[in-house]
Amino acid sequence: MPLMAVKGFERLFRRAAGLDVDKDDLRRLGEFLRDRLYDMLVVAEAHARANGRDVIEPQDLPVTRGLQEALHEFRADPEAERRLEPVLEALAGRPRLDLACSEETERMLPELAGALTIALARLFRVIEPEIRNPQTRHWERAEQAFRLLL
8 A cells, every 4th residue: 555545544544533553454444445345335236136227326335324424524525535535446446246336336436435444443432442553353343343234
């Protein structure tokens, strides 16, 4: 991950939840984002099919209220978005699905990755309010929570 991206993610975690992250955390974040975005797209694909469409539209994505708030927060900081968007776009890469995503859905994926990052940072604080730097056990608990919800 380029140094500018590392610094951008460090700032995002610090701003969202007052957390310090390192390069190992950012590697885990990449895996987390790929897995969670793929999970969201699998659900979105089912929604699109249920609605008789052969393309995944943004309204098909399972965006919860909390994730919607994180999405608005991420979008409200255009500097962070510009700084991190190329990396988020790369992290949003995923295996092919049976249905294609619309252009609007494709454009939304890096923003969703940013929103998931904010939500993840805040979840670490819920898991352990005094946390400063997420450890393996925190990542595992966060993964379990997101798998239950997505």
